Amino acid sequence: xxxxxxxxxxxxxxxxxxxxxxxxxxxxxxxxxxxxxxxxxxxxxxxxxxxxxxxxxxxxxxxxxxxxxxxxxxxxxxxxxxxxxxxxxxxxxxxxxxxxxxxxxxxxxxxxxxxxxxxxxxxxxxxxxxxxxxxxxxxxxxxxxxxxxxxxxxxxxxxxxxxxxxxxxxxxxxxxxxxxxxxxxxxxxxxxxxxxxxxxxxxxxxxxxxxxxxxxxxxxxxxxxxxxxxxxxxxxxxxxxxxxxxxxxxxxxxxxxxxxxxxxxxxxxxxxxxxxxxxxxxxxxxxxxxxxxxxxxxxxxxxxxxxxxxxxxxxxxxxxxxxxxxxxxxxxxxxxxxxxxxxxxxxxxx
Ligand SMILES: [Mn+2]
Numbered sequence: 001x002x003x004x005x006x007x008x009x010x011x012x013x014x015x016x017x018x019x020x021x022x023x024x025x026x027x028x029x030x031x032x033x034x035x036x037x038x039x040x041x042x043x044x045x046x047x048x049x050x051x052x053x054x055x056x057x058x059x060x061x062x063x064x065x066x067x068x069x070x071x072x073x074x075x076x077x078x079x080x081x082x083x084x085x086x087x088x089x090x091x092x093x094x095x096x097x098x099x100x101x102x103x104x105x106x107x108x109x110x111x112x113x114x115x116x117x118x119x120x121x122x123x124x125x126x127x128x129x130x131x132x133x134x135x136x137x138x139x140x141x142x143x144x145x146x147x148x149x150x151x152x153x154x155x156x157x158x159x160x161x162x163x164x165x166x167x168x169x170x171x172x173x174x175x176x177x178x179x180x181x182x183x184x185x186x187x188x189x190x191x192x193x194x195x196x197x198x199x200x201x202x203x204x205x206x207x208x209x210x211x212x213x214x215x216x217x218x219x220x221x222x223x224x225x226x227x228x229x230x231x232x233x234x235x236x237x238x239x240x241x242x243x244x245x246x247x248x249x250x251x252x253x254x255x256x257x258x259x260x261x262x263x264x265x266x267x268x269x270x271x272x273x274x275x276x277x278x279x280x281x282x283x284x285x286x287x288x289x290x291x292x293x294x295x296x297x298x299x300x301x302x303x304x305x306x307x308x309x310x311x312x313x314x315x316x317x318x319x320x321x322x323x324x325x326x327x328x329x330x331x332x333x334x335x336x337x338x339x340x341x342x343x344x345x346x347x348x349x350x
Contacts, residue, residue, distance in 0.1 A: 213236065
């Protein structure tokens with residue numbers, strides 16, 4: 001590999017290239033296939049999550065491939081598929097419709113027919129995105145490759161988790177890192193909202209046998225009640241984690257409790273806003289508090305040390321905040337993605 005080649009060119013159009021991290025391997029040669037999903041139709045506050053795959057990929061070229069924890073896992077190949085221009089175009093047009101509906105609701109419009117029509121159109125578009133993701137993920141798994149998804153907002157992995165559920169016959173758990181519980185039945189009239197992803201996952205016919213949430217610090221009463229009503233959902237609220245840490249408990253012991261809730265096979269759904277917003281200032285719905293990058297990387301290592309298998313992951317809500325670029329967010333996102341790819345390989349090779 002030519003390590004002297006230019007490492008970082010933010011102006012490079014992602015559509016012109018494939019791959020990621022500057023790894024010169026094809027999809028066929030690579031063990032990991034990443035699906036970029038530039039989608040943010042239902043985002044409610046900050047914008048730019050559909051740029052996540054682009055800024056993560058651009059920043060990925062700066063990362064040194066050798067890693068202290070995962071060594072030369074990259075030699076197995078991490079490949080990102082072509083940027084789906086059609087999906088991005090669909091995102092842009094339906095995001096406008098969704099924004100129009102949100103505005104009508106805010107203004108307490110009485111035109112219920114128009115609002116129902118808009119909601120229906122947006123929900124159909126979101127289902128199309130989910131079907132597209134599902135088909136992409138099925139092809140990755142049928143190719144006997146390891147799967148990662150790069151969103152996009154947090155509505156994007158529904159099709160991925162469905163594909164994983166089929167592949168593993170529901171015998172896996174989801175580790176959900178997020179500031180938000182994402183257990184709303186619907187949000188702002190949208191059934192496939194970023195705020196509903198885990199509700200949709202946990203009420204699907206094909207679903208994980210366990211959902212373990214960490215970093216959660218923004219949720220409504222309905223979500224809190226839903227958590228209490230389900231034996232297959234365990235939430236480590238951020239305030240609980242912080243109480244333990246601030247009282248002198250070690251993170252390694254907290255991680256043991258998190259691991260105890262997880263089955264042997266683990267899918268990681270990582271909303272970047274689960275981290276302290278210092279690591280993702282441009283994410284769409286930032287909340288103070290949260291996890292440090294060290295705590296998350298330590299937890300990944302513990303998952304691997306425990307002998308568990310990571311069966312796939314998504315990374316979402318890395319965003320530009322509506323600006324042209326967001327290099328820091330892209331940089332952090334790329335480093336998180338790199339660790340996820342490395343552990344995905346390592347925990348599947350033993
Ligand atoms: Mn989320």
